[in-house]
Amino acid sequence: QVQLQESGPGLVKPSETLSLTCIVSGGSINNYYWTWIRQPPGKGLEWIGNIYYSGSTNYNPSLKSRVTISVDTSKNQFSLKLSSVTAADTAVYYCARDGTHCSGGSCSDSFDPWGQGTLVTVSS
Amino acid sequence: DIQMTQSPSSLSASVGDRVTITCRASQTISTYLNWYQLKPGQAPKLLIYAASSLQGGVPSRFSGSGSGTDFTLTISSLQPEDFATYFCQQSYSTLRTFGQGTKVEV
Numbered sequence: 001q002v003q004l005q006e007s008g009p010g011l012v013k014p015s016e017t018l019s020l021t022c023i024v025s026g027g028s029i030n031n032y033y034w035t036w037i038r039q040p041p042g043k044g045l046e047w048i049g050n051i052y053y054s055g056s057t058n059y060n061p062s063l064k065s066r067v068t069i070s071v072d073t074s075k076n077q078f079s080l081k082l083s084s085v086t087a088a089d090t091a092v093y094y095c096a097r098d099g100t101h102c103s104g105g106s107c108s109d110s111f112d113p114w115g116q117g118t119l120v121t122v123s124s
Numbered sequence: 125d126i127q128m129t130q131s132p133s134s135l136s137a138s139v140g141d142r143v144t145i146t147c148r149a150s151q152t153i154s155t156y157l158n159w160y161q162l163k164p165g166q167a168p169k170l171l172i173y174a175a176s177s178l179q180g181g182v183p184s185r186f187s188g189s190g191s192g193t194d195f196t197l198t199i200s201s202l203q204p205e206d207f208a209t210y211f212c213q214q215s216y217s218t219l220r221t222f223g224q225g226t227k228v229e230v
Contacts (some may be wrong), residue, residue: 004167009210012190017186035220039162044211044222044223044224045211045213045222045225047219047221047222049218058218058219060219061219064130094167094168096168101170101173101174101177102174103173103174103177104177106155106174106176106177107199108155108156108157108158108173108174108175108177108215109156109215110158110170110173110213110215110228111158111160111168111170111213112169112170112179113167113170114167114168114169115167116165116166116167117167117168117173
């Protein structure tokens with residue numbers, strides 16, 4: 001089955017750029033949206049944005065000025081860049097597939113599967 | 125933004141208990157509502173999609189209901205592996221938003 005694995009530095013200095021990659025295995029990245037989500041310590045989940053395999057993106061307006069999500073179909077992976085980070089960007093970052101699930105005529109876009117998440121700490 | 129409000133934020137329960145978690149949307153979202161289970165160090169898991177449809181492989185003790193603005197996740201008989209944090213999430217809007225989570229603990 002499809003599995004996702006996040007990779008990247010666990011420590012980033014303030015004002016620098018956070019960079020993470022999500023490697024998709026067990027299936028093709030084509031024909032799906034792919035999403036980044038984060039969870040700051042002790043807080044809830046925040047949707048960062050998503051990308052279609054063709055490259056079109058949607059971003060959370062609260063982060064849009066600092067976020068870039070890209071896709072590399074040849075490597076079956078997609079990436080997140082978050083610039084000018086501060087301590088408030090410390091979080092567990094998850095990648096997930098964003099697909100449409102339907103049953104009995106009812107459909108909903110939902111995140112499945114997810115990666116295990118990677119903790120990124122912003123500190124000097 | 126569509127705000128999702130979950131209650132309670134935490135609850136204490138015992139194995140075998142029936143557990144109910146509610147989620148309210150700030151505007152109508154039809155049945156574009158999903159539920160997830162999060163455990164530390166593990167990949168989050170989709171439990172319920174489209175408000176009431178059970179994701180494949182999820183035990184039948186989990187169920188979801190609701191439409192419009194009010195939704196419920198029910199665990200009919202809590203098992204040891206169900207102690208976790210649960211989040212609702214709406215997909216009505218392109219800007220996906222989550223509830224603040226409900227931690228189910230002993």
